[in-house]
Amino acid sequence: MSDTTTMTPEQIRHIAAQLACPSGEAGTTISEKMNRLNGFITSRCLEALNPTAGQTILEIGPGNGALSEPLIDTLGNTGSYHAVERSTDMATITYDRLSARAAASIQVHCGDCDDAAITEQSLDGVFAVNLLYFIKDLGDLFSTLQQWLRPGGKVVFGVRTAHSLRAAPFTEFGFHIRELEDIIISLNQAGFTAITTHFHDEGSIDFAGMQMPVESLIISAQTPS
Numbered sequence: 123m124s125d126t127t128t129m130t131p132e133q134i135r136h137i138a139a140q141l142a143c144p145s146g147e148a149g150t151t152i153s154e155k156m157n158r159l160n161g162f163i164t165s166r167c168l169e170a171l172n173p174t175a176g177q178t179i180l181e182i183g184p185g186n187g188a189l190s191e192p193l194i195d196t197l198g199n200t201g202s203y204h205a206v207e208r209s210t211d212m213a214t215i216t217y218d219r220l221s222a223r224a225a226a227s228i229q230v231h232c233g234d235c236d237d238a239a240i241t242e243q244s245l246d247g248v249f250a251v252n253l254l255y256f257i258k259d260l261g262d263l264f265s266t267l268q269q270w271l272r273p274g275g276k277v278v279f280g281v282r283t284a285h286s287l288r289a290a291p292f293t294e295f296g297f298h299i300r301e302l303e304d305i306i307i308s309l310n311q312a313g314f315t316a317i318t319t320h321f322h323d324e325g326s327i328d329f330a331g332m333q334m335p336v337e338s339l340i341i342s343a344q345t346p347s
Contacts (some may be wrong), residue, residue, distance in 0.1 A: 139294035142256050143208045144185065153186040153212060160251055162324055163280040163338045164189040166251050170320070170342045171278045178202040180270065182235065182250035189251075194224045202227040204245070206238045235263060240270045247271075251280040254305065255287065255297045264312035274347040277314065279305075283321075283337040285346030290334050302339060314343035 140152045171177050175198040184190050184205045194203055202224055207213040213232040221228045231238040248267050257263050267277055284301050287293045302319060309317055324336035 134292050135295045138292040138297065141252075141292065142296060144337075145209055145211050149209060149211055150186070150215075153215075156185060156252075157188050159327065159336070160185075160189060160280075162322070163340070164251050164322070165192075166322060166338065166340045167251055167278045167280040168320075169191055170340050171247050171249050173197060173201075173247060176200040177246040178204070178244060180204040180206065180240065180245050180248045182206045182248065183208070183253045183256075184216045184230075185287055187212075187219040190216070190220060191223055192200070192228055194220050194228075197224075197226045199224065199226055203229070204238075204240065205230045206235055207232060208234060219224075235266050242269050243272045245270045245272060245275055246290065247276045247278070249278040252282065254279055254281050255293070255299060258298060260300075260305065260308040261312060264308055264314065268313055268345055271345045274344055275345045277309075277343050279341045280337050283339055286335050286337045295339060305341060309341075309343045313346065315346055316342075317346040318342045 127224065140148055141156070144150070144153045153196055171179070173193060173196050175196065177197060178201065179197065181190055181193070181203070182205070184207055190203070197203055203215070203220065205216055207216060207230060213230045217228060217230040248271065254260065271277070284299050287297060287299045291301060306317055320340045322338040322340070324338060326333055326335050
């Protein structure tokens, strides 16, 4: 990709669209780039989630599934992994990759959370990396997750800070940039408890010719027991 100083608004808009829903050859390329960028934040999310063998875990937006492989190993052949992925291409790649890795139950739902057939109170945990800026109504999402999680179940979200996002030109196209306080309020309103946050400064990176600060927030919460 070209330096953003020479990119047109349409080219920048294309990057934003691929980040939201990778597809085709460009989607494959950007998902691989995002794996390199998101390795740290995904690892921190999984640490916060603290999954154990035999649990049922849902990931929203797994991309190509490469960063989910350690989770599959942890869940083992008695566990279940569900994913919700908007991109048909990424859903197929994730299913093929993770099914070939382990005997755990693997289910990938292609679409949005609104149409995913998840049984109420069937999940021990939910996590998502770089999801919340693509959600128009956080209240609706958090209420849905409340229904899916068992009592005492955990949600973990990995997001970039509002400061990081505002430094990237592509976030003006379709991104909902929120301050941490607004996310916490929405979690509280949906009935989540034990909300904790951790900040990580990952320095800066060059992404598609853009120098971007990389600041991560790991947000955890629980359903009432």
